[in-house]
Amino acid sequence: MPLKGQQTIKNGDMVPAGDCEGAGQKGGELWDSLFIAFSMYSRIPVPRTEWSSEGMRYALCFFPLVGVAVGMIMGGFFYFAGWQGMGETAFCCIGTALPIILTGGIHMDGFLDVVDARSSCLPRERKLEILKDPHTGAFAIIGGGVYLILYLAAFSGLKDGGFPAAAGVYVMERALSGWSVVSFPKAKKDGLASTFAGEAKKKAVQVSMVLWGMAAAVFLVFAGGILAGGLSVAAAFLIFWQYRRMAVKEFGGITGDLAGYFLQLCELGMMMVLSLLL
Numbered sequence: 001m002p003l004k005g006q007q008t009i010k011n012g013d014m015v016p017a018g019d020c021e022g023a024g025q026k027g028g029e030l031w032d033s034l035f036i037a038f039s040m041y042s043r044i045p046v047p048r049t050e051w052s053s054e055g056m057r058y059a060l061c062f063f064p065l066v067g068v069a070v071g072m073i074m075g076g077f078f079y080f081a082g083w084q085g086m087g088e089t090a091f092c093c094i095g096t097a098l099p100i101i102l103t104g105g106i107h108m109d110g111f112l113d114v115v116d117a118r119s120s121c122l123p124r125e126r127k128l129e130i131l132k133d134p135h136t137g138a139f140a141i142i143g144g145g146v147y148l149i150l151y152l153a154a155f156s157g158l159k160d161g162g163f164p165a166a167a168g169v170y171v172m173e174r175a176l177s178g179w180s181v182v183s184f185p186k187a188k189k190d191g192l193a194s195t196f197a198g199e200a201k202k203k204a205v206q207v208s209m210v211l212w213g214m215a216a217a218v219f220l221v222f223a224g225g226i227l228a229g230g231l232s233v234a235a236a237f238l239i240f241w242q243y244r245r246m247a248v249k250e251f252g253g254i255t256g257d258l259a260g261y262f263l264q265l266c267e268l269g270m271m272m273v274l275s276l277l278l
Helices: 022-041 059-084 088-103 106-120 124-132 138-156 167-183 192-199 202-224 226-251 256-277
Strands: 008-010 013-015
Touching (some): 022 059, 059 088, 059 167, 088 106, 088 138, 106 138, 106 256, 138 256, 167 226, 167 256, 226 256
């Protein structure tokens, strides 16, 4: 997958990343990391910046912040639709499509690739080859269709109590996915997951993911109640455990596609719990 962004403009001049010194350099790296996270994992406009090793050190630390932005936009849509009296069919269809539009489909792409690979029932090496294959198989199309139908059903069940609680889903799933990228074994040495994990400050990412995850869990319980919020968090960790088990057993570790696969399943599972209980 090509990396976006070439150079950053600072004070009106084109400057390679890392040209500043001391505290200024550190601050510049963090801004670069923030912009890299948003430009990689969303279609939300941010200033262009160079994809340097310095900037990528902390990019994953800001991954859940993308979820905060998505959650705020989804919450805004939820209340706007109610204010405008939007029809239920339009509301559910737009609510299903909007998270994919906001992320550019990067995680759904991984989901479809993994569905294709797992459905092949082939040895590990062939499954990894399928993940790299740019062609879309029949199982990916079927899996994507089923996923969207289930997500639409879950979103339609959120009703009036769905937001703001559901906004926490977009943060929790990214905290767990980001933690897995730097902590789980890798299926291969190249690829998106290995690139980000190799450049990342592992301890900083792990600590930040824990803090983001704790904040999301508290928010879900506070906004959705102990039962709905607590069970949605429990569902996220159950899916997370199964994700690691499956990835290691079937692929020998995780890849960027598998991280996206988990994120989409986690989102669907948590939304289904909230739709049933709120």
